[in-house]
Amino acid sequence: xxxxxxxxxxxxxxxxxxxxxxxxxxxxxxxxxxxxxxxxxxxxxxxxxxxxxxxxxxxxxxxxxxxxxxxxxxxxxxxxxxxxxxxxxxxxxxxxxxxxxxxxxxxxxxxxxxxxxxxxxxxxxxxxxxxxxxxxxxxxxxxxxxxxxxxxxxxxxxxxxxxxxxxxxxxxxxxxxxxxxxxxxxxxxxxxxxxxxxxxxxxxxxxxxxxxxxxxxxxxxxxxxxxxxxxxxxxxxxxxxxxxxxxxxxxxxxxxxxxxxxxxxxxxxxxxxxxxxxxxxxxxxxxxxxxxxxxxxxxxxxxxxxxxxxxxxxxxxxxxxxxxxxxxxxxxxxxxxxxxxxxxxxxxxxxxxxxxxxxxxxxxxxxxxxxxxxxxxxxxxxxxxxxxxxxxxxxxxxx
Amino acid sequence: xxxxxxxxxxxxxxxxxxxxxxxxxxxxxxxxxxxxxxxxxxxxxxxxxxxxxxxxxxxxxxxxxxxxxxxxxxxxxxxxxxxxxxxxxxxxxxxxxxxxxxxxxxxxxxxxxxxxxxxxxxxxxxxxxxxxxxxxxxxxxxxxxxxxxxxxxxxxxxxxxxxxxxxxxxxxxxxxxxxxxxxxxxxxxxxxxxxxxxxxxxxxxxxxxxxxxxxxxxxxxxxxxxxxxxxxxxxxxxxxxxxxxxxxxxxxxxxxxxxxxxxxxxxxxxxxxxxxxxxxxxxxxxxxxxxxxxxxxxxxxxxxxxxxxxxxxxxxxxxxxxxxxxxxxxxxxxxxxxxxxxxxxxxxxxxxxxxxxxxxxxxxxxxxxx
Numbered sequence: 001x002x003x004x005x006x007x008x009x010x011x012x013x014x015x016x017x018x019x020x021x022x023x024x025x026x027x028x029x030x031x032x033x034x035x036x037x038x039x040x041x042x043x044x045x046x047x048x049x050x051x052x053x054x055x056x057x058x059x060x061x062x063x064x065x066x067x068x069x070x071x072x073x074x075x076x077x078x079x080x081x082x083x084x085x086x087x088x089x090x091x092x093x094x095x096x097x098x099x100x101x102x103x104x105x106x107x108x109x110x111x112x113x114x115x116x117x118x119x120x121x122x123x124x125x126x127x128x129x130x131x132x133x134x135x136x137x138x139x140x141x142x143x144x145x146x147x148x149x150x151x152x153x154x155x156x157x158x159x160x161x162x163x164x165x166x167x168x169x170x171x172x173x174x175x176x177x178x179x180x181x182x183x184x185x186x187x188x189x190x191x192x193x194x195x196x197x198x199x200x201x202x203x204x205x206x207x208x209x210x211x212x213x214x215x216x217x218x219x220x221x222x223x224x225x226x227x228x229x230x231x232x233x234x235x236x237x238x239x240x241x242x243x244x245x246x247x248x249x250x251x252x253x254x255x256x257x258x259x260x261x262x263x264x265x266x267x268x269x270x271x272x273x274x275x276x277x278x279x280x281x282x283x284x285x286x287x288x289x290x291x292x293x294x295x296x297x298x299x300x301x302x303x304x305x306x307x308x309x310x311x312x313x314x315x316x317x318x319x320x321x322x323x324x325x326x327x328x329x330x331x332x333x334x335x336x337x338x339x340x341x342x343x344x345x346x347x348x349x350x351x352x353x354x355x356x357x358x359x360x361x362x363x364x365x366x367x368x369x370x371x372x373x374x375x376x377x378x379x380x381x382x383x384x385x386x387x388x389x390x391x392x393x394x395x396x397x398x399x
Numbered sequence: 400x401x402x403x404x405x406x407x408x409x410x411x412x413x414x415x416x417x418x419x420x421x422x423x424x425x426x427x428x429x430x431x432x433x434x435x436x437x438x439x440x441x442x443x444x445x446x447x448x449x450x451x452x453x454x455x456x457x458x459x460x461x462x463x464x465x466x467x468x469x470x471x472x473x474x475x476x477x478x479x480x481x482x483x484x485x486x487x488x489x490x491x492x493x494x495x496x497x498x499x500x501x502x503x504x505x506x507x508x509x510x511x512x513x514x515x516x517x518x519x520x521x522x523x524x525x526x527x528x529x530x531x532x533x534x535x536x537x538x539x540x541x542x543x544x545x546x547x548x549x550x551x552x553x554x555x556x557x558x559x560x561x562x563x564x565x566x567x568x569x570x571x572x573x574x575x576x577x578x579x580x581x582x583x584x585x586x587x588x589x590x591x592x593x594x595x596x597x598x599x600x601x602x603x604x605x606x607x608x609x610x611x612x613x614x615x616x617x618x619x620x621x622x623x624x625x626x627x628x629x630x631x632x633x634x635x636x637x638x639x640x641x642x643x644x645x646x647x648x649x650x651x652x653x654x655x656x657x658x659x660x661x662x663x664x665x666x667x668x669x670x671x672x673x674x675x676x677x678x679x680x681x682x683x684x685x686x687x688x689x690x691x692x693x694x695x696x697x698x699x700x701x702x703x704x705x706x707x708x709x710x711x712x713x714x715x716x717x718x719x720x721x722x723x724x725x726x727x728x729x730x731x732x733x734x735x736x737x738x739x740x741x742x743x744x745x746x747x748x749x750x751x752x753x754x755x756x757x758x759x760x761x762x763x764x765x766x767x768x769x
Contacts, residue, residue, distance in 0.1 A: 270769055287763065294762040295717075297769065298689070298710050305688035312405045314413045315691065317684070325681055385674040393653040393676060395667035 002074050010075050014082035017056050022088055023049050032367055034094040034257040035164035035377075036212035038203070043126075043168050046092035050123035058083055059097065059254040060121040063105070068118030069253075076254055083256050090259050095165060096120035096127035098255030100173055100191075105253075107189075107230045107238050116171075116191065121253070128169035130160040130192065130216060131239065138383050139399075140175075141183055141236060145218060147176035147190065154178075154190065154228070156198075156221040162377065166201045166214030169194050174223070175235050187235035191227040198222065208369045262330060266300045269293060269337055272359070273344050283344045292340050299333050321392045328384040331374030338368030406691040407482040407698050415468070415479075416486035422463075423494035426456050429740055432497065436599050440737055447593045450564030450602025452497040461525045466503045474516050475523030480698035481508070481632050485639040485690060492643025495740075495747050497600045501640070502529030502562040506570050508632035509581070513617045513625045518570070518583045527565065530633075531557035531584075531606050532572040532626065539756040541572075541579070541626045546608055548573035548580055548619065553608040561754070563591050563604035571608065572626065575619035581626070582613035598750035599743055631708035634755060635693040638708075638715035641751045642690050644744050645683045645718050648726040651741065652676050655730055666729075675725045682718040689714045709765045716758035719748035 002010075026045055031037055037046060053059050061076040063069020083091075091097060101120050104113050119125040136143040145158025156176055163172075172192045179186030194201070198221035203211040230238050273284040273293055283289050303326070309315050310322035341364040342349040353362035375381045389395040408416075435451040460466060468483045470476020477483075484504045491501055506528035510519050522528060534545040535558045546555035553573050560569065568585045590607040617625045653676050656667030666672045693707035723745040727734045734741035752758075 290766045291759055291762050294766050298714050301710055302685035302689050302714060305692045306684060309688045329681060385677045388677045389673040395656055395673050396665050
């Protein structure tokens with residue numbers, strides 16, 4: 001392990017580097033989170049930024065050098081928290097960093113790790129995730145996209161949905177069924193090239209009007225067998241470890257998907273209530289609104305302290321109890337925060353992005369609507385509660 | 400100031416918490432409490448309950464040094480921080496234990512702020528103590544006492560005194576012309592009139608003072624300051640008790656949902672049962688993290704003690720209400736009966752929830768800091 005002195009020096013270095021290398025703002029404002037990126041101009045800007053951060057050792061900080069990492073020990077969490085703190089742009093390849101890399105580090109072959117990890121870190125190759133299907137959302141294990149062996153290749157047929165970054169990605173984490181008669185052991189995990197005939201990407205517009213995710217149709221698409229991860233039929237087991245990364249248990253290589261820390265959003269909410277006058281007084285002077293706002297502040301501080309407590313073995317109530325709450329609580333608190341912001345604005349919350357009179361260019365109704373991404377994707381809040389009830393409290397499995 | 404990573408839970412505090420956890424489990428406090436509340440069920444006809452506690456267990460705690468963990472070394476104590484007292488109080492709450500340790504820990508932090516060495520020495524000698532600082536209206540302001548002081552003698556009634564029947568003495572807030580003073584009064588100098596209360600694990604009383612001679616702990620005008628300085632510690636201790644009791648409610652409700660069968664399945668299979676238990680756990684974890692944060696701030700970042708304590712209490716107070724509600728509901732009929740321990744915890748939480756102010760009150764105080 002690195003010493004406290006080394007960690008402190010590394011923190012100072014990160015802080016200095018981020019201050020000196022902060023990129024200029026984009027002409028068209030960036031979307032609020034990495035999973036909403038749609039436009040080429042944003043892609044190019046964000047890929048350049050991520051490559052620069054990778055070179056500066058803020059990404060893949062603790063990954064061994066043979067896989068393109070920087071080979072430190074215990075520095076990644078410092079780098080990631082400094083990135084978040086500096087309020088710089090997020091990393092576009094958040095699926096590659098947050099899901100592909102941890103999965104390959106655990107389940108990948110040497111060749112797969114050496115081939116795929118460096119371009120994930122540098123954002124030369126963007127990744128998307130092909131798990132959910134029109135008929136398989138929360139009940140993911142019922143997915144039907146098929147993979148049929150043809151010599152050294154697999155032939156893929158089916159469709160995937162809610163594919164963030166699908167239009168920009170060159171690779172997909174793909175779950176496909178290799179055995180129709182074995183629900184859990186009939187799924188295999190592949191690394192699928194997107195740039196081929198047989199793969200069609202069609203954007204889906206969200207309720208916000210923005211694009212940001214896609215439908216992906218796979219019609220006789222092909223994946224070579226050496227791009228299979230782990231054994232045939234081991235896909236469900238591998239996917240569960242990937243989903244664990246998505247749920248925040250393995251922030252191992254530096255994925256930062258949003259530039260806004262939870263407490264920064266709360267501070268903006270408080271400021272909004274102080275700046276907004278209605279019926280002859282500030283909204284902050286209305287005790288009912290104030291109580292709701294302070295409750296959000298309280299829960300946000302609790303999330304931060306949960307993070308601190310989760311690292312103290314004697315106090316955390318078990319290794320997974322607090323980490324498994326992070327996504328659920330964070331996304332629900334964020335949604336409540338959005339609702340309160342709309343309430344503070346009242347009739348002004350109707351003014352949306354592009355309206356010259358809109359508060360903060362309409363970001364409050366926009367972020368409120370986008371908060372449903374948090375409570376639905378990556379295992380909905382309902383699924384998260386199943387997982388917590390079953391894994392932490394030992395309640396009977398829903399299935 | 401940089402935060403310590405372990406909230407100040409060093410090896411000594413961890414060992415203290417573990418041994419307290421074992422102690423209360425072995426003592427089976429509620430089993431021992433049962434005979435003393437049997438026959439007092441119906442409030443319409445029953446007698447006022449005496450404030451029972453296991454005196455032999457208290458003696459053991461005195462021998463273990465628990466009442467003096469936070470008494471400074473120069474007053475004969477162990478000199479540990481709030482974090483140690485919080486560790487004990489969380490275990491007291493988990494066991495729903497009626498014990499004079501609760502009041503004594505509270506009094507300790509008031510006496511510490513008053514630098515009342517001789518009264519701290521009384522605690523070090525094995526005496527228990529409780530705070531008597533509220534007036535009849537239950538106002539949450541620190542100058543709400545109905546007791547007055549004149550020529551060093553106290554007169555009037557102190558209301559809502561916790562554990563009043565169990566302790567050897569009181570720290571009394573009394574008003575003089577120029578503000579509030581704090582005084583130590585021994586148990587045998589006052590009349591104790593027990594209240595008929597909901598909670599079975601506490602006793603509460605009016606303490607009547609009739610021209611009682613008292614030892615000054617803080618002079619008139621300084622009492623409010625001392626109480627204000629001690630308040631973060633009092634709130635944090637109270638919140639720790641709530642968190643301990645709420646963890647019991649989560650674990651007990653989960654256990655019941657694993658074993659109670661309806662529709663041919665354990666009821667924990669159904670998401671209408673499973674999800675609320677998870678929500679209970681989330682509420683407890685938020686409150687617990689804020690409690691440890693507040694204890695840590697009190698011990699090592701005093702400028703942040705008030706903010707963090709207000710966060711801890713407001714979160715814990717909401718947690719008490721929510722976990723009690725769900726634990727009774729999800730136990731169905733059995734949880735609603737006198738014979739179930741679920742009602743004992745529910746009633747302890749109903750009491751704790753409003754001591755020293757509720758969640759809304761404390762969030763209002765927080766708003767002033769934001």
